[in-house]
Amino acid sequence: MAQYTRVAGSVGLITLQNPPVNALSAMVRQGVVDTMERALSAPEVKSLVICGQKETFCGGADIREFGTKMSGPPLTPLIHAIEASTKPVVAAIEGVALGQTGASRGDSGSTAS
Numbered sequence: 001m002a003q004y005t006r007v008a009g010s011v012g013l014i015t016l017q018n019p020p021v022n023a024l025s026a027m028v029r030q031g032v033v034d035t036m037e038r039a040l041s042a043p044e045v046k047s048l049v050i051c052g053q054k055e056t057f058c059g060g061a062d063i064r065e066f067g068t069k070m071s072g073p074p075l076t077p078l079i080h081a082i083e084a085s086t087k088p089v090v091a092a093i094e095g096v097a098l099g100q101t102g103a104s105r106g107d108s109g110s111t112a113s
């Protein structure tokens with residue numbers, strides 16, 4: 001899933017939550033759609049941060065769903081929607097960021113769109 005919290009008053013924090021590597025399952029993708037809508041429609045939110053948990057950003061698509069019937073929002077339009085956000089979106093990356101989340105393994109860092 002994706003948890004939504006507001007930090008520092010004006011930052012919408014979206015936390016990817018899908019142990020063990022926060023992979024982008026159908027539920028996580030739907031959670032990102034829902035939390036993005038919530039953050040973008042909240043006047044008090046001026047920017048968004050997307051992060052993972054347990055020292056991992058995201059292991060990419062959820063390989064446990066490979067070979068099963070696709071459900072939930074497709075990944076590519078979701079990434080395009082993040083890129084088209086009307087508010088700045090920062091990916092706070094710790095550990096791995098694989099697949100379409102950006103194939104990298106960084107100790108920490110962030111990218112903005």
Ligand SMILES: C[C@H](O)[C@H](C)C(=O)SCCNC(=O)CCNC(=O)[C@H](O)C(C)(C)COP(=O)([O-])OP(=O)([O-])OC[C@H]1O[C@@H](n2cnc3c(N)ncnc32)[C@H](O)[C@@H]1OP(=O)([O-])[O-]
Binds near residue numbers: 021023059
């Ligand atoms: C176009 C776009 O590209 C498309 C859309 C895609 O995105 S394609 C998908 C792209 N993503 C991948 O190919 C990621 C492959 N995984 C890895 O490279 C590594 O796992 C790791 C992330 C660097 C962590 O290494 P690790 O050594 O710390 O732990 P582990 O022992 O390997 O794995 C620890 C546990 O995590 C599980 N796991 C790892 N990756 C997973 C994933 N993507 N989805 C679901 N579970 C995953 C793994 O099965 C094991 O579970 P269990 O056995 O304990 O129950």
